[in-house]
Amino acid sequence: MGAQNISVSITINISSEMSLTEVSSNRSFNGYQKVYEHKSEVLKCQMKFGAYIPDEHDSALPVLIYLSGLTCTEANFIDKSGFQRFASEEKVIVINPDTSPRGIKIDGDDESYDFGTGAGFYLNATEPKWSEHYRMYSYVVEELYKLMFANFKVDANRVGIFGHSMGGHGALVLGLRNPNLFRSISAFAPICNPTNCPWGHKVFQGYLGSVEAGSQYDATEIAKNYDGPERNVLLDQGLDDQFLKEQLHPENLLTVKNPKIKFDYRSRPKYNHSYFYIATFIGEHFKFHVDSWK
Amino acid sequence: MGAQNISVSITINISSEMSLTEVSSNRSFNGYQKVYEHKSEVLKCQMKFGAYIPDEHDSALPVLIYLSGLTCTEANFIDKSGFQRFASEEKVIVINPDTSPRGIKIDGDDESYDFGTGAGFYLNATEPKWSEHYRMYSYVVEELYKLMFANFKVDANRVGIFGHSMGGHGALVLGLRNPNLFRSISAFAPICNPTNCPWGHKVFQGYLGSVEAGSQYDATEIAKNYDGPERNVLLDQGLDDQFLKEQLHPENLLTVKNPKIKFDYRSRPKYNHSYFYIATFIGEHFKFHVDSWK
Numbered sequence: 001m002g003a004q005n006i007s008v009s010i011t012i013n014i015s016s017e018m019s020l021t022e023v024s025s026n027r028s029f030n031g032y033q034k035v036y037e038h039k040s041e042v043l044k045c046q047m048k049f050g051a052y053i054p055d056e057h058d059s060a061l062p063v064l065i066y067l068s069g070l071t072c073t074e075a076n077f078i079d080k081s082g083f084q085r086f087a088s089e090e091k092v093i094v095i096n097p098d099t100s101p102r103g104i105k106i107d108g109d110d111e112s113y114d115f116g117t118g119a120g121f122y123l124n125a126t127e128p129k130w131s132e133h134y135r136m137y138s139y140v141v142e143e144l145y146k147l148m149f150a151n152f153k154v155d156a157n158r159v160g161i162f163g164h165s166m167g168g169h170g171a172l173v174l175g176l177r178n179p180n181l182f183r184s185i186s187a188f189a190p191i192c193n194p195t196n197c198p199w200g201h202k203v204f205q206g207y208l209g210s211v212e213a214g215s216q217y218d219a220t221e222i223a224k225n226y227d228g229p230e231r232n233v234l235l236d237q238g239l240d241d242q243f244l245k246e247q248l249h250p251e252n253l254l255t256v257k258n259p260k261i262k263f264d265y266r267s268r269p270k271y272n273h274s275y276f277y278i279a280t281f282i283g284e285h286f287k288f289h290v291d292s293w294k
Numbered sequence: 295m296g297a298q299n300i301s302v303s304i305t306i307n308i309s310s311e312m313s314l315t316e317v318s319s320n321r322s323f324n325g326y327q328k329v330y331e332h333k334s335e336v337l338k339c340q341m342k343f344g345a346y347i348p349d350e351h352d353s354a355l356p357v358l359i360y361l362s363g364l365t366c367t368e369a370n371f372i373d374k375s376g377f378q379r380f381a382s383e384e385k386v387i388v389i390n391p392d393t394s395p396r397g398i399k400i401d402g403d404d405e406s407y408d409f410g411t412g413a414g415f416y417l418n419a420t421e422p423k424w425s426e427h428y429r430m431y432s433y434v435v436e437e438l439y440k441l442m443f444a445n446f447k448v449d450a451n452r453v454g455i456f457g458h459s460m461g462g463h464g465a466l467v468l469g470l471r472n473p474n475l476f477r478s479i480s481a482f483a484p485i486c487n488p489t490n491c492p493w494g495h496k497v498f499q500g501y502l503g504s505v506e507a508g509s510q511y512d513a514t515e516i517a518k519n520y521d522g523p524e525r526n527v528l529l530d531q532g533l534d535d536q537f538l539k540e541q542l543h544p545e546n547l548l549t550v551k552n553p554k555i556k557f558d559y560r561s562r563p564k565y566n567h568s569y570f571y572i573a574t575f576i577g578e579h580f581k582f583h584v585d586s587w588k
Contacts, residue, residue, distance in 0.1 A: 028570040082376035082573065276322040
């Protein structure tokens with residue numbers, strides 16, 4: 001189960017900019033579902049994220065970062081997945097960021113659902129028009145990660161990442177590129193090979209200037225060359241998913257031969273791409289991560 | 295537990311108007327979460343409702359009708375409560391209607407969140423301005439009830455009703471006034487004594503012409519005179535509910551002395567009026583209803 005003991009050494013520089021403003025707090029499953037706002041230094045805008053905090057324990061708690069799909073804010077996962085039941089049962093803190101910079105205006109950022117606002121794709125843009133703000137890769141891996149440690153009692157040896165669709169892509173890419181930060185990875189219906197699908201072509205050309213430049217953010221390409229500690233990745237896929245054939249291509253990722261990576265592929269007949277599918281199986285993902293940390 | 299065997303005799307006249315159009319269907323917890331649209335004869339408009347259907351069994355299934363609160367459509371409960379997990383486990387069909395007539399326009403119906411659109415209050419209006427369409431009491435008890443039997447394989451001896459806030463009021467009123475139709479009743483944070491709170495005053499004056507006329511739709515008043523089969527009612531209440539003191543008044547209902555009614559009162563410290571509260575405890579409500587049907 002990839003359950004090696006990895007000693008994580010992270011230097012966390014907590015700046016005065018790392019303070020959070022609480023936007024909302026709701027009692028939920030013997031814990032609190034919070035939403036926080038903060039000024040992001042990486043994205044240069046105000047950002048919100050969700051944080052589910054189980055009732056306090058004496059020791060530091062494990063944490064899961066959840067990355068959402070196209071068009072989502074932090075709210076969709078909080079409202080629709082029912083994850084709090086399992087976060088409470090397993091005593092896991094869950095942090096879920098927004099999907100793009102917010103409150104800024106770049107010409108063209110609202111023209112389509114799959115580019116710009118709500119579609120940050122968890123990469124760092126290099127095209128000048130987008131590169132100042134669209135840096136969701138660094139936002140999650142650097143800023144949000146540090147914020148987590150600065151504000152919550154987190155166990156650095158039990159941090160996992162998961163997500164859905166564009167966020168499943170994000171979980172695979174961020175997780176495999178940063179095995180020292182993330183001990184466990186799972187994904188619901190991820191975009192597995194974005195250099196080979198329309199969504200990926202559009203965002204890589206737009207944010208990076210070419211499809212080729214996207215290979216550094218392509219889970220299938222990253223998996224081929226992965227040389228970190230052994231990883232068992234849970235890859236979850238509904239078989240009636242309306243985006244499966246054109247956009248997701250799990251078959252490309254699953255056929256990568258790399259002894260360092262195993263896939264625990266769970267296909268779900270009749271399920272589609274929606275949060276009804278996620279809600280049905282999210283308990284299995286919590287169990288997978290908790291088992292991976294043992 | 296009020297678990298008498300009641301033989302229910304209902305004459306169901308199924309007309310050609312009772313056909314449903316499927317608006318959506320999503321696989322969810324080994325069943326399907328559907329939304330249907332139909333032409334309501336009672337409300338004289340097109341209406342939508344949710345229907346969760348567990349995978350088929352040979353026998354007829356029990357059913358729960360869920361009534362939502364102010365401002366909701368059928369979507370809130372479907373998306374936010376996580377009820378499907380329990381409906382699937384317990385093999386219960388769940389039907390949840392909208393909260394008012396839709397797609398009609400009456401002067402003033404959109405001026406406030408607590409009157410008109412989204413605020414039908416599960417009563418039959420008598421004021422001429424509202425009485426043609428605002429008939430949610432008859433819509434649920436007569437039309438939706440018949441639609442259920444016409445379209446799904448339902449066990450008439452195991453039908454329960456529950457709801458939240460305005461819909462908790464609806465569940466108590468419809469359930470206690472129609473013990474032959476509903477074997478079990480539960481409510482999350484219901485408006486227990488609407489003739490004694492601002493929400494009730496406003497809607498009774500508006501729809502019925504006076505607060506006094508509202509006593510027939512006031513659970514506390516109905517409970518005083520209830521003379522049907524013994525009922526054990528689950529009354530659920532968050533203690534940090536922002537509407538508890540001014541609007542809900544469970545204390546008035548709980549102090550009714552009627553040997554035919556017992557209250558299983560479950561107060562929840564720290565929980566508020568939101569769907570986070572409902573999601574946390576909805577499993578207990580399914581268990582309560584299933585136990586009541588035994």
